Amino acid sequence: MPIRLKKLIGTVLLVALVVIYSLLATAIAVARLGDSGPVVHLLFFLISGLLWILPAMLLIKWMMISPKG
Numbered sequence: 001m002p003i004r005l006k007k008l009i010g011t012v013l014l015v016a017l018v019v020i021y022s023l024l025a026t027a028i029a030v031a032r033l034g035d036s037g038p039v040v041h042l043l044f045f046l047i048s049g050l051l052w053i054l055p056a057m058l059l060i061k062w063m064m065i066s067p068k069g
Contacts, residue, residue: 003066010063014056021052 025048033041 001067006065007063010059014059017055017059018052
């Protein structure tokens, strides 16, 4: 697969990942954290704010691998 096509696909997937992940994290926060204190909110948003980086790193790594030839 050409590198330009991989980057295009990866960019679209990365944007989709961020949008879907943020909506999911927000839905979980609204459903579960309504009666929680500020420390629980801080921990949830700290963890969920960093957790999306793992799949994004794998996707970016895949995008940068050049085709063998």
